[in-house]
Amino acid sequence: MRQGIPAGVWALGFVSMLMDISSEMIHALLPVYMVTVLGTSTFAVGVIEGIAEATASITKVFSGALSDWLGRRKLLAALGYGLAAVTKPVFPLAGSLGWLVAARFVDRVGKGIRGAPRDALVADLAPPELRGASFGLRQSLDTVGAFAGPLLAIGLMALTGDQFKAVFWVAVVPAVLSVAVLVVAVREPARPAGAGRVRMPLRRAELARLGPAYWRVVAVATVFTLARFSEAFLVLRAQSVGLPPALVPAVMVVMSLAYALSAYPVGIVSDRMDRTVILLTGLLLLVAADLVLAFAGGVVALGVGVALWGLHMGFTQGLLATLVADTAPAELRGTAFGLFNLVTGLALLFASLLAGALWDLAGPRGTFLAGAGFAALTVLGLMAIRGRPAHEGRQKRNA
Template sequence: MGFASLFMDISSELIHSLLPLFMVGTLGASMVAVGLVEGIAEATASITKVFSGALSDYLGKRKWLMVLGYGMAALTKPIFPLAHSMGWVMAARFIDRIGKGIRGAPRDALVADIAPPHMRGAAYGLRQSLDSVGALAGPLLAVLLMLWLADNLRLAMWFSVIPAVICVVLLAIWVRDPEKPAGEARANGKRLHWSSVKELPLQYWLIVLIGAVFTLARFSEAFLVLRAQSMGVAMALVPIVMVVMNIVYAAGAYPAGAASDRMQPRTLMLLGLALLVAADVVLALAPNVWMVYVGSALWGLHMAVTQGLLSKLVADRAPQSLLGTAFGMFNLVSGVAMLAASLIAGWLWDAHGPSLTFWAGAGFAGVTALALLLAPGTRGQPAA
């Protein structure tokens, strides 16, 4: 699953590191339009995760839902270079994110199914680390292609099809659902109902709330690309900002995930928020592109510290029979928050410029940290 994530992220991040430039430069979109496209895309993925997660609990099988989701994402890759209007881009992002929604919750639940409970943090960190290697390779490939192809955005985006196909083949051939006792696979059939949500405990919903507020502070990474462009970076070199972010993200995700098996969750979450505040402040004040790279590195470090941790906390606090549903609801709420965050970021950028956009992100992160400090129920228990 980690290597499948790696290849799909090579494909997706090649597209995503060029797409903001394509939307603004080629299609003439505003920053609000960019925020709307990115926000709706992530919200769509999150809504879909609710249903795919619950369905995977009901079926007791997760693999083929993952293959379907990754397959849909692969099918959208040719649409981006063919797009001649924002409507085409919106449609491609919409279908791509439906695919992400279909695969996301079953994949996260399958990690929990496979990994020993005392190593869940490390397992999520490992998958996220491989995912981040792909997210590093994608923008790096975009830079090389743009230099080779003389800034031909459309032709560069066509190369995203190859790793997407490799991802689907890997999953279809080598990933398997864990064996279950006879009769257990459909034992939860009665749970394919909204009433199942009521069985999720209060501690789980507290994690959902924290994740949502956290997401408000962390808008779409498309704005990192646009921040680099605003500093006058040559178009072919703009994706380097994503390369820098993902080098740090990939290097830090597994150690941070392993640390979450031993440390207090709140300590790591506060560290992640502090890193996000630092990233936003650096990006707001950046006098040159080198400081944009520093801010992007801090952004990647905060992602490494927090993303695997949030998945571990959801897995630890949800019943085993409702893991897919739990991840689906978590991602639904986070996706709605991402839509709001990206719209706010786009509006602030258009109205007041990039600096205020990142100052607002720092403010949201500070409020989240304060709420976390005042909420004693988030302390959690250290791993045995």
């Protein structure tokens, strides 16, 4: 009989949801705030977004490895969420670009600290036969927050007469609630039976145990990340087709709604069929999204492109996390997620820099056509390795 998804996975989903409500209330407005209020260039937006996300990814390597060394995940997850909550008031207090960059940087350090231990904790809590559904559920709840955050931002911008800082202050509340749910409702499971102690997770001998199947997942995800630069460029695309500032967050609402509605069902399906086929479907959705956004001339086409972008996220992000959990030894899951996020984070830095430069040189069309090209390359690469089993090299104790 199939077990239900554990309560701890549900709780972690709600923790992610609350923090995403807070973060997306800010981030849905931040690119426009930087460009229209502070006079920042779109290239600078790309630099800031790329550095912020790369910082989070680099931090994940060490927090993931530390969680393996300690054999404990919750403490580091709580530290990361707590740091993000503490930094939220800096956004409304910031009076210059330097303060915003610092706040974004520290906020992403918090994300980096919590990311790998939290994902490893989901893998530890989830039964093997429900691993895809568990990651899909957490991703869906997380994305409900990404949907609700911009929606709240739209309403608050309308109520306050486009007062950015007032919206940023309200965003502090769900961040604090997120930390409270994590501390109270999540219990760390016992270490898996047969899992050994890891003294030096980043030592070559330990990394060699991750195996070729894991590194193939990392390779595919890296090329894929080059195609899916920061969502800040979706916001800027909305502005470029004439959407007024108060409605710009609707872009993130549409994207996140498509993401949230698809991630959990896709996770359930991935427990029953070939996960590579689902990943290929997600990549094809990204190609379609980039092409539509490249040639969008109005709000309707923009909405279609953004919805396709959200669907591709729902088909791929939880699934990639599931594949990492499938291919990594149980006692090295934190390290595996950390390395995965480091490599893909560096790819995101490059992608965001490239997107910003292309936007300034060739406009939005050049940016999204380049994304479509990278997505098509990933499809070809994934088809080339499709015949190889995802479980290759996985040790029995992972289950």
